[in-house]
Amino acid sequence: MKFIILVSVALLAVANAAEVTILRSEQNVNPDGSYQYAYETSDGVSVDQQGSVKNAGTENESIDVQGQFSYKSDDGTPISLVYVADENGFQPQGDHLPVPPPIPELIQRALKYLAEHPPKE
Secondary structure (H helix, E strand, O other), X not given: OHHHHHHHHHHHHHOOOOOOOEEEXXXXXXXXXXXXXXXXXXXOOEEEEEEEEEOOOOOOOEEEEEEEEEEEOOOOXXXXXXXXXXXXXXXXXOOOOOOOOOOOHHHHHHHHHHHHOOOOO
């Protein structure tokens, strides 16, 4: 969660030294630990995030976070990121993120064979 807050602050810092106006700012923190915040600026930055506590009071207590942010890069390209952060880690999605190359066919066939014919003990 600290990372996400850091990203949000960094996005605000990236906003040029030119005057940037906050167009919208909302925040809500509930007694159960859930929260929501959002803001938009005049230079096109938009951030929304909400989170809630799962399994409160147990060993498996964790925070589920969902959110998005968007802005324009230095060259004017719109950047948008949607993310979930939960017990499975930080899971970002965005068109600008790199994607791995496709798995070669021989490797796919080998993985399929291994799944269908597990090694015997």
